[in-house]
Amino acid sequence: MNGFHYRIGQIAEQAGVTTRTLRYYQELGLLEPSGHSPGGARRYSEQDLTKVKRIRELQELMGFDLQAIRTIVTAEARLQQLREEYLAGADVPRRHEIVREAIRINDDLRAEVRARLGRIRGFLDDLNSKAARYRRLLRSTEPAAAGR
Amino acid sequence: MNGFHYRIGQIAEQAGVTTRTLRYYQELGLLEPSGHSPGGARRYSEQDLTKVKRIRELQELMGFDLQAIRTIVTAEARLQQLREEYLAGADVPRRHEIVREAIRINDDLRAEVRARLGRIRGFLDDLNSKAARYRRLLRSTEPAAAGR
DNA sequence: GACGATGTTAACGTAAGCGTTAAGTTCGAG
């Protein structure tokens, strides 16, 4: 059902990384390919591609190292696992446990993202007021120029 | 007038870095101490501390490497130089040139910061909708619970 | 079934950003 027909080179290109990077992520336990060819070559799914892009986002936008990212994606994989258990009709206490953990991880991450967002906003505000100052300075040396 | 009485260890502590980091920044031409003691020890000013913090912000918030940061802080140092020339009564075309360059650098940086801000916002939106889904999932398995 | 493109593992290499150590010098309080 869930197809995994993509080769490593294709996923690498789509994600904007190299094949080395994908193998390295696997080494770290960050991203296991969804399947393998008869001969043993890695085969990836579209979900895998999404995961790679997510890892990159966490790296570039949040500046996390791969160990921290592993914690996050592991938690998310657990939720995926829950969905399967859920569909298979797992016992309720177990479901609760996993969802609560997912919520906790998600909330932590959200808090960090929000904090970062705030800091960047402040940084941008600084830049904006600097920009205004620069332009005032420019106008003050060029007082008689009308709009063009 | 402009005092530079701080020792490297004090600045390092204030900025949350080590002395090694400050010396490394100097190696890279990122931050020259404002002065020296008679014996040759580095002496920093409060402005220097501000610069260090700025470098750290560009590193942590924007993910720039130190080479890119060097370009930015160099441009800002040029503006500082302008102020001195300005006060000394430099010729107008030169002032224009430098201010325009400062504006260009500032605008480029602002564009990058805004882009990053947008991406992080999108990322946060994703997390928020995920959070909502998780909580719905939790409520669906716990239908009869009132507020506690 | 040939064969070029693409894949495999294993190993060493590399750049950035400092950490650490060594061996000596200077600072400043008493």
Next chain:
DNA sequence: CTCGAACTTAACGCTTACGTTAACATCGTC
């Protein structure tokens, strides 16, 4: 003037996140 804390340069070390190369296997198209 002394003496411990803080500084100096110089050099090698270390971690992360891959890049690169070698030597070989497999894929899939003709």
